[in-house]
Amino acid sequence: MTGTILLIIAIVCLPALMKLLAKTNKICCTLGAVFLSYASGLLLSFVFKWLGADMSMAETISSVLVLIAMPLILFSSDLKSVRLLAKPMLGSFVMDITAVIIAAAAGFLLFKGLFPDSAQAAKISAMLIGTYTGGTPNMISIGKALNAGDDILLTQTADMMAGGIYFFLLLSFLPRLLGRILPAYKPVGTLYDGNAKDFENRGRIRDYAALVGLAIVCVLIAVAISLVLPSKQGKSGLDKMGEYTAVIMLVVTTLGIALSFVKRVRNTHGSYSAGQYFILMFSVAMGLCFDLKALSGAMVVFAMLLVVQFGAVIIHIILAKLFGIDRDTMLITSTAGVFGPAFIIPVANKLKNDEIIVSGLICGILGYAIGNYLGIGLGELLISLT
Numbered sequence: 454m455t456g457t458i459l460l461i462i463a464i465v466c467l468p469a470l471m472k473l474l475a476k477t478n479k480i481c482c483t484l485g486a487v488f489l490s491y492a493s494g495l496l497l498s499f500v501f502k503w504l505g506a507d508m509s510m511a512e513t514i515s516s517v518l519v520l521i522a523m524p525l526i527l528f529s530s531d532l533k534s535v536r537l538l539a540k541p542m543l544g545s546f547v548m549d550i551t552a553v554i555i556a557a558a559a560g561f562l563l564f565k566g567l568f569p570d571s572a573q574a575a576k577i578s579a580m581l582i583g584t585y586t587g588g589t590p591n592m593i594s595i596g597k598a599l600n601a602g603d604d605i606l607l608t609q610t611a612d613m614m615a616g617g618i619y620f621f622l623l624l625s626f627l628p629r630l631l632g633r634i635l636p637a638y639k640p641v642g643t644l645y646d647g648n649a650k651d652f653e654n655r656g657r658i659r660d661y662a663a664l665v666g667l668a669i670v671c672v673l674i675a676v677a678i679s680l681v682l683p684s685k686q687g688k689s690g691l692d693k694m695g696e697y698t699a700v701i702m703l704v705v706t707t708l709g710i711a712l713s714f715v716k717r718v719r720n721t722h723g724s725y726s727a728g729q730y731f732i733l734m735f736s737v738a739m740g741l742c743f744d745l746k747a748l749s750g751a752m753v754v755f756a757m758l759l760v761v762q763f764g765a766v767i768i769h770i771i772l773a774k775l776f777g778i779d780r781d782t783m784l785i786t787s788t789a790g791v792f793g794p795a796f797i798i799p800v801a802n803k804l805k806n807d808e809i810i811v812s813g814l815i816c817g818i819l820g821y822a823i824g825n826y827l828g829i830g831l832g833e834l835l836i837s838l839t
Contacts, residue, residue, distance in 0.1 A: 456506030460741065463501075464514060467493050468733030487589065488613055490733045494740020501741060508741065515738035518731050519593045520675070520705055523825075524668040525728030526590060527709030528718050530818040542809070545769075545778045545786040546816045550823075552768035553585040553761075553790065554831065560761040561835050567753050571839040576601040577754060579832025580608050581761045587824025588793030588817070590732055595828035598702040599836070604754070606739055611755040615762050619791060623784065624803050631780045635773055638781035638806060657723070664724045667712065675704035706825045725794075762791065785809045789816035 471489040474481040481489060494511075502508060557578040565574040576599045583591030589609065596605035679701050712718045766787060773783040781804050788800045794817035801810045 456501055456504030457510055460501050460506045460510060463497055464734050464737045467737045468730055471733060486733055487736050490736035491740045494737035498741045511738045511741035515735050516597060518735040518738060519590065519597060520672045521665065521668045522590055522728045522731035522735065523594055523705050524671040524709030525664060525724050525731060526821055527713055528664060528724035530713040530822060531719060541778055541782050542786065542812045544776065545773060545782045546789065548772040549769050549786050549790040550586050552765040552772065553582055555768055556761045556764035557582045559764060560757050563760065564757040572836050573604060575835035575839055576832055577604055577608055577757060578835055579828045581758060582831055583824040583828030584612060585762065585765055585790050586827055587820040591821065591824030591828060593735065594702045594825050595832060598698050598829050599832050600698060606742060607754045609739060611758045614755060615758045616792065619762060623788065623800050628780065628784060628804055631784065635780040635783055636777060638779045640808060660721050660723045661727050664721060664727055671705050671708040674708060675701040678704055702825055703829065710822050781806045781809055785813040786816050789813050790820055793817045
C-alpha cells in the first residue's frame with residue numbers, strides 16, 4: 454500500500470522537478486521535460502516493483518491523464534485564426550500531413566510482415582500519423598483508442614530516439630542544406646508579437662482548477678455516451694467501455710475543439726500549460742509501466758518509425774520544391790507536425806526568422822486538433838486490411 458501511494462505521489466510531483474531541470478540545466482534542456490519525465494518513471498519502475506507497488510495503477514492513471522490532457526491542450530486553440538495563415542504556410546502544412554499519411558501507409562506495407570500480427574503494424578502506423586501531424590498526446594490517444602497496449606510504450610520510446618535525431622538535424626546543418634534546394638523566405642512584415650498569447654502562461658490556480666474541471670466534464674460526457682451505446686460483446690456498465698475507447702477519444706477531442714470557440718474558455722490563461730503538465734504526468738506513468746521484455750520488439754518499431762518520419766520529411770521536401778514553398782515555411786510546418794508547438798520557437802530562432810513563430814504555433818495546435826481523426830481513421834482502415 455505504501456509503495457502504491459508513493460507511486461501516485463511520484464506521478465503527480467516528478468513533472469514539476471523535470472520542468473525545473475529542463476529550464477536550469479543545459480543538458481536537461483536539450484533532452485526536454487517529456488523525455489526526463491519518461492526516463493525518471495522508467496528508472497523508478499524498478500524501485501516501485503521492489504516496494505511491491507500496484508504497477509497496474511500506473512497504467513490506469515495514464516489512461517485517465519491523457520483523456521484530461523487532450524481537451525486542455527485544445528481549449529487554447531484559436532482555430533478561427535487559421536484563416537490568418539499565409540497561403541504558403543497553410544499549403545505547406547497540408548503537404549506535411551499528406552506526406553505523413555503516405556509515409557505511414559508505406560511503413561505499414563513494408564513492416565507488417567515483421568510483426569507477429571499485422572494489425573500491430575497498422576496500429577503503430579496510425580499512432581505515427583497522429584504523432585507527426587499533432588504530437589505525443591495524439592499518439593497516446595490513438596493508441597488507447599485502437600487498444601494498442603504495450604505498443605504505445607514502444608512507439609513512444611522509439612519516437613524519442615528518432616525525434617532526437619531529427620531535432621539535432623534541424624538545429625545543425627539541415628537548414629543550410631535545404632537553403633540550396635528550396636527558395637528563400639520572403640519577409641511579409643508581420644513580426645512575432647511578444648505580447649501575443651503565451652502558450653506557456655502559468656495562469657492562476659483558480660483558472661487551472663476551472664480548466665481542469667471543464668476537461669474532466671468533457672471526459673465524463675464522453676464516458677456517459679459510451680455507456681449508453683449497445684455492447685457487441687454482451688458487456689454492461691463500465692466493463693463495455695473498452696469497446697468504445699475510440700468513441701471516447703473522438704468525443705473528448707470534439708468537445709475540446711468546440712469549447713475552444715468559447716472566448717472565455719479560449720482566453721483563460723493556463724490551459725495549454727496545464728495540458729502539457731498532464732502529458733508529463735502521463736510520461737512518468739508510462740515510464741513506470743516499463744517492462745524489459747518489451748525492448749525485444751523496440752528495434753523493429755524504431756526502424757519502422759525512422760522510415761515513416763524521415764520518409765515523410767523527404768516527401769514534404771519534394772512537394773515543397775514542386776510547389777515553390779520556401780525553406781523556412783517548410784521547416785517550421787514540419788516542426789509543427791513532428792514536434793508540436795513547443796519546438797517552434799527554438800527552430801525559428803535557428804532560422805533567425807521571428808515572423809513564422811505565430812503561424813507555426815497555429816499549425817501545431819491545428820495538428821493537435823486533427824491528429825486523432827486522421828490517425829484513428831486510417832488505423833481502422835489499415836486494420837480492416839489485415
